[in-house]
Amino acid sequence: MFESDVLDVAQQSSTGALPPGRRVDELVTAAHARYASDDSGVVADYIPVLGQADPSWFGLSVVGVDGGVHEAGDTGIPFTIQSISKAFVFALACQAIGHERVHERVGVNNTGLAFNSVIAVELNAGSPMNPMVNPGAIATTALLPAATSDERWAVVCDGLSRFAGRPLELDDEVYRSESETNHRNRAIAQLLHSYGRLDADADETVDVYTRQCALAVDAHDLAVMGATLADGGVNPLTGEQVVPAEVCRDTLAVLASCGMYERSGEWLFEIGLPAKSGVSGGIVAVSPGKGAVGAFSPRLDAAGNSVRGQRACAYLSRALGLNLFASARWATSSNGDAS
Ligand code: GLN
Numbered sequence: 001m002f003e004s005d006v007l008d009v010a011q012q013s014s015t016g017a018l019p020p021g022r023r024v025d026e027l028v029t030a031a032h033a034r035y036a037s038d039d040s041g042v043v044a045d046y047i048p049v050l051g052q053a054d055p056s057w058f059g060l061s062v063v064g065v066d067g068g069v070h071e072a073g074d075t076g077i078p079f080t081i082q083s084i085s086k087a088f089v090f091a092l093a094c095q096a097i098g099h100e101r102v103h104e105r106v107g108v109n110n111t112g113l114a115f116n117s118v119i120a121v122e123l124n125a126g127s128p129m130n131p132m133v134n135p136g137a138i139a140t141t142a143l144l145p146a147a148t149s150d151e152r153w154a155v156v157c158d159g160l161s162r163f164a165g166r167p168l169e170l171d172d173e174v175y176r177s178e179s180e181t182n183h184r185n186r187a188i189a190q191l192l193h194s195y196g197r198l199d200a201d202a203d204e205t206v207d208v209y210t211r212q213c214a215l216a217v218d219a220h221d222l223a224v225m226g227a228t229l230a231d232g233g234v235n236p237l238t239g240e241q242v243v244p245a246e247v248c249r250d251t252l253a254v255l256a257s258c259g260m261y262e263r264s265g266e267w268l269f270e271i272g273l274p275a276k277s278g279v280s281g282g283i284v285a286v287s288p289g290k291g292a293v294g295a296f297s298p299r300l301d302a303a304g305n306s307v308r309g310q311r312a313c314a315y316l317s318r319a320l321g322l323n324l325f326a327s328a329r330w331a332t333s334s335n336g337d338a339s
Pocket of ligand 1: 081082083084115116134178185210213277278279280304
């Protein structure tokens with residue numbers, strides 16, 4: 001429907017750079033200080049072990065495409081990646097089977113409903129709708145080429161580790177806690193199967209999906225993973241090309257429309273960046289061509305997004321000049337020389 005290959009992806013990218021490193025350090029520290037005492041929101045406990053998180057944890061990390069690292073607070077505290085894994089598994093699926101097929105099997109439109117909504121599937125004739133809600137994420141995990149569920153898990157674990165630039169490990173306690181209570185996700189997978197929308201065994205796919213959500217990361221890892229999406233697929237710390245630039249472009253488009261659940265429109269309006277959040281309190285926000293913010297604080301709003309993380313991202317988006325939709329008048333920014 002839309003012409004996709006008119007220009008090389010490098011010519012489609014946005015421009016600009018982060019402010020100088022010392023300024024970024026100051027602003028990350030200022031954002032942390034500004035919101036550290038904000039106690040609104042509640043810690044998720046529908047996965048029982050998540051309820052044990054310390055609500056005061058708060059870490060902020062900015063990683064630039066130049067490899068610069070700017071951090072404040074609890075950036076080394078491990079937490080499970082949860083829904084943020086959906087963004088990177090989607091990227092791996094696009095890389096493995098291509099943009100068109102993922103679009104056709106999963107979709108890219110927002111449901112306007114909660115991430116674990118069953119009715120969203122029913123209302124859309126069995127379509128998982130998009131890869132950032134649970135039905136779409138489960139369908140996306142099922143699309144990864146793998147003969148067995150061990151192989152599927154290895155593809156996920158290895159791929160997400162390359163985004164992070166270090167071997168990520170499973171948090172066994174969270175995996176077990178969620179496995180014992182994930183009846184809803186199992187029901188969603190069976191429902192997708194009944195509509196012919198699941199490309200692998202339902203129970204096995206939910207198990208891999210539950211593991212991918214239980215990979216342990218910290219705020220620093222999230223910023224590195226996001227910066228890889230901002231850097232045409234090259235991890236700015238390891239130099240590895242993890243996925244092609246086209247895959248980053250496609251992933252960020254889906255994050256912009258669906259990454260913050262049913263709050264995606266408000267988020268884009270206020271913050272202007274593709275982003276993804278998870279129920280343990282992580283957020284990754286990506287500024288293409290510049291870098292990414294990794295935020296972590298466990299208190300969530302009603303949609304399941306970290307309250308401090310959202311506020312810090314809003315502050316940093318403005319202070320660092322990250323909003324994709326912001327522009328200055330051309331004549332003002334170029335000395336008025338219009339010739
Ligand atoms: N593992 C969680 C679930 O499936 C992830 C949800 C989330 O982070 N929003 O419910």
